[in-house]
Amino acid sequence: MNMLALFRVALLCCICTGPAWAQECRFSSDRAANFSGNIKKVVISAGEGSLKVSGVAAGVNAKGRACASAEAMLSKITLESRREGDVVYLTVAMAGGGMGNMFSFNKYTSLDLDITVPKSAQLNIKDTSGDIELSDVGPTEIVDDSGDLLLKNVNGDLDVTDESGEMRIISVAGRVTVKDDSGGIDIEDVRSDVKISVDGSGDLSIVKVTGNVDVVEDGSGDISIRDINGNVVVGKDGSGDIRVTEVTGKFSVMQDSSGEILHDHVRGSVRFPAKS
Numbered sequence: 001m002n003m004l005a006l007f008r009v010a011l012l013c014c015i016c017t018g019p020a021w022a023q024e025c026r027f028s029s030d031r032a033a034n035f036s037g038n039i040k041k042v043v044i045s046a047g048e049g050s051l052k053v054s055g056v057a058a059g060v061n062a063k064g065r066a067c068a069s070a071e072a073m074l075s076k077i078t079l080e081s082r083r084e085g086d087v088v089y090l091t092v093a094m095a096g097g098g099m100g101n102m103f104s105f106n107k108y109t110s111l112d113l114d115i116t117v118p119k120s121a122q123l124n125i126k127d128t129s130g131d132i133e134l135s136d137v138g139p140t141e142i143v144d145d146s147g148d149l150l151l152k153n154v155n156g157d158l159d160v161t162d163e164s165g166e167m168r169i170i171s172v173a174g175r176v177t178v179k180d181d182s183g184g185i186d187i188e189d190v191r192s193d194v195k196i197s198v199d200g201s202g203d204l205s206i207v208k209v210t211g212n213v214d215v216v217e218d219g220s221g222d223i224s225i226r227d228i229n230g231n232v233v234v235g236k237d238g239s240g241d242i243r244v245t246e247v248t249g250k251f252s253v254m255q256d257s258s259g260e261i262l263h264d265h266v267r268g269s270v271r272f273p274a275k276s
Contacts (some may be wrong), residue, residue, distance in 0.1 A: 027071045031064035031111065033081035033090060040086040041122040042115075047092040048129045049110035055119035055136035055153075060088050062115045069108045077109050090115065119155065131165075139174065148183075157192075166202075175211075184221070193230070203240075212249070222259075231268065
């Protein structure tokens, strides 16, 4: 067997067994940051690792657990923090770029974060990988590369841009806007409008919305929409069934490539393209 064949076998074995960083934490240490007083906005830039953000009465308290495959790498995982007026910045920095390159199969670094923020503060989150859980927070904007999202009890608008992973949104007092490449989306109890600008793949479920629902573009996967006080519009649907029920306003589908369109208990007019 030549060297190229040996490399292919080694690479295949590594992919099949999964990365080491997802299964263990050989070396670990704590990270922390605290701020008190009047805080109106919190900006979080997280790396690899889980992120949990909860709303409290006042102040910012961040606790983290850094994890690395080697003790020398542990000191290079930092939680940088600063305050500029009423804005707090929390940034995770990892020398070596987290998992490292594809030839460093046994090297890993991560930082799991648990953060409390004022309930009324505006949140701006950018995350590389790992699950995110939010609860009892103010208006929030999230840009996420990968990992599952659980976002609940948001007191204000919610704007999410997500590359991959499952997404569940529960109880939002403001408008919800989502742009998602892949993974299922489950949205429930929104007291304003819901706009899905892009949904690449995965099932989409939207239940109990006070305002309108606008699905601008959906690639693949079923769409289920129920209990909507406003209008429902599906602009462009690629593949998968569309099921709509209990709508106070109108229901329209502008373009549909494949799949059934089913509707029931729609009080307003219904419009969708005829099948060719």
